[in-house]
Amino acid sequence: MSATAMNRARCDENYNFAYLDERTKKMIRRAILKAVAIPGYQVPFGSREMPFAFGWGTGGIQVTASIIGRNDVLKVIDQGADDTTNAVNIRSFFARTTGVATTERTVDATIVQTRHRIPETPLAEHQILVYQVPMPEPLYRLEPRRRETITLHALADYGLMNVKLYEDIAQLGAISRTYDYPVIVDERYLMSPSPIPKFDNPKMHMNAALQLFGAGREKRIYAVPPYTSVRSLDFEDHPFEVQRWLHACALCGARDSFLDEMIVDDAGRRLFVCSDSDYCGARRAAGHVGAGQAIDADAARVLR
Amino acid sequence: MYVAVKGGAAAIENSWRLLAAERRGDPRVPELSVAQVREQLRLAVDRVMTEGSLYDPELAALAVKQAQGDLIEAIFLLRAYRTTLPRFGYSAPIDTARMVLTRRISATFKDVPGGQLLGRTYDYTQRLLDFTLLEEGEETPLRTSIAQGDATPPDLINEAMPRVNTLLAREGLMESPAPAHAGEPGDLTREPLMFPAARALRLQGLARGDEGFLFALGYSTQRGYANTHPFTGEIRRGTVAVEFVADEVGFALDIGDIEITECQMVNQFAGSRDVAPQFTQGYGLAFGSAERKSIAMAMVDRALRAEELDEPQTAVAQDQEFVLMHADNVEASGFVQHLKLPHYVDFQAELELVRRLQAERAGNAEQEAA
Amino acid sequence: MRTQRESSGEPMSGDASDDPLLSARGVGKRFGARFACRNVSFDLFPGEVLAVVGESGSGKTTLLRLLAARLPCDEGSVLYALRDERGAQRGLTDLTHLSEARRRWLARTDWGFVEQNARDGLRMNVSGGANVGERLMALGSRHYGRLRAEALHWMQRVELDTTRIDDLPATYSGGMQQRLQIARNLVTKPRLVFMDEPTSGLDVSVQARLLDLMRELTEELHLAAIIVTHDLAVARLLAHRMLVMKDGRVIEEGLTDRLLDDPQDPYTQLLVSSVLQP
Numbered sequence: 016m017s018a019t020a021m022n023r024a025r026c027d028e029n030y031n032f033a034y035l036d037e038r039t040k041k042m043i044r045r046a047i048l049k050a051v052a053i054p055g056y057q058v059p060f061g062s063r064e065m066p067f068a069f070g071w072g073t074g075g076i077q078v079t080a081s082i083i084g085r086n087d088v089l090k091v092i093d094q095g096a097d098d099t100t101n102a103v104n105i106r107s108f109f110a111r112t113t114g115v116a117t118t119e120r121t122v123d124a125t126i127v128q129t130r131h132r133i134p135e136t137p138l139a140e141h142q143i144l145v146y147q148v149p150m151p152e153p154l155y156r157l158e159p160r161r162r163e164t165i166t167l168h169a170l171a172d173y174g175l176m177n178v179k180l181y182e183d184i185a186q187l188g189a190i191s192r193t194y195d196y197p198v199i200v201d202e203r204y205l206m207s208p209s210p211i212p213k214f215d216n217p218k219m220h221m222n223a224a225l226q227l228f229g230a231g232r233e234k235r236i237y238a239v240p241p242y243t244s245v246r247s248l249d250f251e252d253h254p255f256e257v258q259r260w261l262h263a264c265a266l267c268g269a270r271d272s273f274l275d276e277m278i279v280d281d282a283g284r285r286l287f288v289c290s291d292s293d294y295c296g297a298r299r300a301a302g303h304v305g306a307g308q309a310i311d312a313d314a315a316r317v318l319r
Numbered sequence: 320m321y322v323a324v325k326g327g328a329a330a331i332e333n334s335w336r337l338l339a340a341e342r343r344g345d346p347r348v349p350e351l352s353v354a355q356v357r358e359q360l361r362l363a364v365d366r367v368m369t370e371g372s373l374y375d376p377e378l379a380a381l382a383v384k385q386a387q388g389d390l391i392e393a394i395f396l397l398r399a400y401r402t403t404l405p406r407f408g409y410s411a412p413i414d415t416a417r418m419v420l421t422r423r424i425s426a427t428f429k430d431v432p433g434g435q436l437l438g439r440t441y442d443y444t445q446r447l448l449d450f451t452l453l454e455e456g457e458e459t460p461l462r463t464s465i466a467q468g469d470a471t472p473p474d475l476i477n478e479a480m481p482r483v484n485t486l487l488a489r490e491g492l493m494e495s496p497a498p499a500h501a502g503e504p505g506d507l508t509r510e511p512l513m514f515p516a517a518r519a520l521r522l523q524g525l526a527r528g529d530e531g532f533l534f535a536l537g538y539s540t541q542r543g544y545a546n547t548h549p550f551t552g553e554i555r556r557g558t559v560a561v562e563f564v565a566d567e568v569g570f571a572l573d574i575g576d577i578e579i580t581e582c583q584m585v586n587q588f589a590g591s592r593d594v595a596p597q598f599t600q601g602y603g604l605a606f607g608s609a610e611r612k613s614i615a616m617a618m619v620d621r622a623l624r625a626e627e628l629d630e631p632q633t634a635v636a637q638d639q640e641f642v643l644m645h646a647d648n649v650e651a652s653g654f655v656q657h658l659k660l661p662h663y664v665d666f667q668a669e670l671e672l673v674r675r676l677q678a679e680r681a682g683n684a685e686q687e688a689a
Numbered sequence: 690m691r692t693q694r695e696s697s698g699e700p701m702s703g704d705a706s707d708d709p710l711l712s713a714r715g716v717g718k719r720f721g722a723r724f725a726c727r728n729v730s731f732d733l734f735p736g737e738v739l740a741v742v743g744e745s746g747s748g749k750t751t752l753l754r755l756l757a758a759r760l761p762c763d764e765g766s767v768l769y770a771l772r773d774e775r776g777a778q779r780g781l782t783d784l785t786h787l788s789e790a791r792r793r794w795l796a797r798t799d800w801g802f803v804e805q806n807a808r809d810g811l812r813m814n815v816s817g818g819a820n821v822g823e824r825l826m827a828l829g830s831r832h833y834g835r836l837r838a839e840a841l842h843w844m845q846r847v848e849l850d851t852t853r854i855d856d857l858p859a860t861y862s863g864g865m866q867q868r869l870q871i872a873r874n875l876v877t878k879p880r881l882v883f884m885d886e887p888t889s890g891l892d893v894s895v896q897a898r899l900l901d902l903m904r905e906l907t908e909e910l911h912l913a914a915i916i917v918t919h920d921l922a923v924a925r926l927l928a929h930r931m932l933v934m935k936d937g938r939v940i941e942e943g944l945t946d947r948l949l950d951d952p953q954d955p956y957t958q959l960l961v962s963s964v965l966q967p
Binding site for chain 1: 327328330331395398399401402403405508509510511512513514515640644649650652653654655656657660661662663664665667668669670671672675676679
């Protein structure tokens with residue numbers, strides 16, 4: 016599909032609009048409303064079996080299917096790119112079951128469904144970001160039992176997480192989480208931002224767009240309303256920091272975006288390229304150029 | 320010069336073509352028909368119906384064919400189809416006491432009213448590969464006699480054949496099989512499972528749950544990981560009528576028969592100062608001839624009742640949350656296999672941290688050496 | 690966030706020492722038809738240490754759990770002189786009226802609980818320092834350096850080797866684990882500490898040193914404590930007053946010295962006489 020044109024597919028009349036029946040969509044919308052009313056709180060919902068495997072985006076798909084309308088424009092990304100196979104698969108599913116226009120340009124989209132990244136291009140008030148979430152419970156690595164964590168959230172008893180962060184610094188000198196980095200939403204609930212790199216965490220804070228999170232297999236929906244505080248956990252003397260690269264994008268020269276590292280030959284030479292394919296493409300279209308060269312393995316070490 | 324690889328859509332379409340070709344296999348071999356699967360791979364069809372939570376042998380057979388015999392993939396297909404079906408309502412509870420029996424056994428008594436009926440079972444076969452099956456249509460003594468009309472197992476219907484557990488309950492030796500709480504049971508396929516879960520929801524989860532996972536857990540209880548002292552009160556297999564009360568008509572309509580297997584376990588007795596000791600029950604139910612599944616389900620059902628029966632919980636098979644959250648093979652398969660999806664962004668984040676920590680360590684070592 | 694006491698040993702203003710800190714009134718608990726403990730009443734004052742003594746099966750552990758609001762009473766009530774987050778007195782409050790959130794907050798701030806088995810009172814999978822700092826983090830403290838400094842300070846206070854701050858409690862000896870428990874509890878300067886057989890299972894010499902430490906701390910920090918023990922020597926060393934329990938009832942109570950030197954009830958006499966003289 017062309018990067019600039021919006022595409023409309025022919026809608027498959029054998030299915031209800033967006034595949035789900037209307038009662039299911041209503042049930043999901045009620046869950047979404049509850050989630051928006053209580054930022055960061057995980058709302059259980061009757062997740063349905065979808066034509067996609069659990070773990071492959073069914074939560075995000077159900078959320079998108081419940082909110083998408085005929086005039087929406089949908090963008091779907093995975094690892095920041097529109098052309099990864101799973102993103103392609105999901106986008107064609109929606110094209111087929113809704114006939115809604117799809118795009119690869121963040122600025123043109125009204126709904127962006129994403130796995131593991133937040134787009135580099137800042138979002139606007141009329142946009143909705145739908146995250147695919149594998150494990151909605153931020154405490155699950157410390158306490159796998161849902162029965163326990165429900166109580167901990169209710170009592171805002173986050174001691175488990177606090178000691179884990181202290182322990183990381185005591186043993187490693189740094190907090191060891193680099194993705195799915197826990198946050199406090201609206202100064203109340205501890206939330207998992209989904210496995211986005213911590214590089215993306217700051218984008219969630221006071222975002223103009225509505226952020227919705229869908230976990231299909233675990234059957235939870237949660238939300239961060241627009242302009243809500245989202246604070247990454249840290250210590251005053253070990254403040255939260257994002258990753259930085261020594262290198263710029265080899266294609267467009269960007270120094271402020273998340274870069275994918277690719278090994279290009281047997282000698283271990285590497286190329287660093289923007290993970291966000293639309294961001295990179297737009298920069299190149301505007302005339303920015305990168306060095307275009309692979310780097311030696313030794314020089315590939317990144318520094319903060 | 321690096322060029323971003325495009326063509327994800329084309330790759331996907333090609334994968335479908337390759338799949339279709341592989342499914343067909345060698346074109347010189349006759350194509351497998353859905354009817355053949357339904358008739359001659361019945362036990363696969365039964366498992367797919369049970370774990371797919373949908374009774375339709377034809378569709379289940381189609382799913383088995385489409386999935387090339389991968390039963391978990393077939394179960395997934397059936398479940399996804401089930402989601403799209405409109406619902407009219409709930410049937411009346413099936414009455415397994417009024418079953419047209421093709422098999423009925425009890426391990427607790429040598430003889431039971433109505434008798435024991437061995438029926439069709441692998442239990443007393445000798446596990447020797449039967450090479451005559453390599454050829455179709457070859458005459459064997461057994462096949463000949465069936466064709467000639469004898470050795471046909473009789474179907475029995477006998478209303479004077481109460482279940483063993485009911486007999487024990489009449490004597491006060493078995494807990495009453497009636498549900499503890501009144502009211503409608505929830506529907507596991509419509510609402511998320513929350514803990515602690517009522518027995519009805521647990522049983523639904525077990526009925527849909529992976530047979531392998533469940534019989535491994537049942538096996539563990541036999542080996543000392545929380546013993547429930549099981550005896551097989553009764554296993555019965557046969558067909559029952561499904562009845563539906565349509566509002567327009569006002570009475571129950573018989574909408575068809577289904578084949579089911581039911582297992583009732585007689586388990587460790589429980590009692591207290593106020594209640595005389597009685598045997599307790601574990602229950603299993605499956606579509607078709609899924610006997611192993613029904614036994615495993617009954618064992619795990621009983622193990623999960625530990626909390627309700629005030630028993631110490633020492634083993635995984637008694638842990639509601641552990642068993643029910645991991646019993647669904649469609650969920651498990653999806654999540655386990657999702658590891659094939661790209662995770663390189665998160666991996667990049669990990670790489671960066673490890674490199675940084677190594678650099679810091681090297682830096683500290685240099686400083687100390689200096 | 691609750692402000693911490695300026696210096697140890699000084700009661701907060703409004704903490705009038707003629708009002709009890711905790712009051713048990715006819716407290717009882719039933720399991721089935723049998724009462725594990727019944728009709729227990731006493732007042733505990735700030736800085737006072739009370740020992741609850743009895744053999745196993747006497748009901749003393751059940752009583753402790755009732756007093757610490759870990760079990761609901763079937764009879765009677767337990768009242769506590771609650772203070773709110775700003776430290777202001779709110780008078781004697783019936784603990785059954787507390788929400789679960791409030792009860793947990795109380796257990797993390799104004800109370801301590803030292804378990805018989807350190808594994809029940811510590812997080813075994815994080816370091817000593819994390820264990821001591823946890824309560825402070827729960828109250829909002831977010832400066833790693835200061836948390837660590839507090840942990841070091843309290844480890845020193847309980848005579849633990851501070852170089853072990855990053856070690857897991859599983860690597861500590863039994864006596865050290867108990868000291869770590871104490872530190873973990875004292876870091877929020879509680880006014881009342883519950884202890885369940887705090888020295889049982891330890892070597893005699895380790896016990897003796899631990900008891901000395903506990904006596905110093907309770908005096909220095911003006912701690913009130915309720916200590917359950919079967920060991921009269923513990924009561925003698927630490928407690929101002931004693932309750933003697935048998936079959937769920939208090940059969941004798943009074944000042945420790947008086948009880949041990951001149952027991953009145955035959956059962957108490959039996960207990961006292963069976964203690965080996967050093």
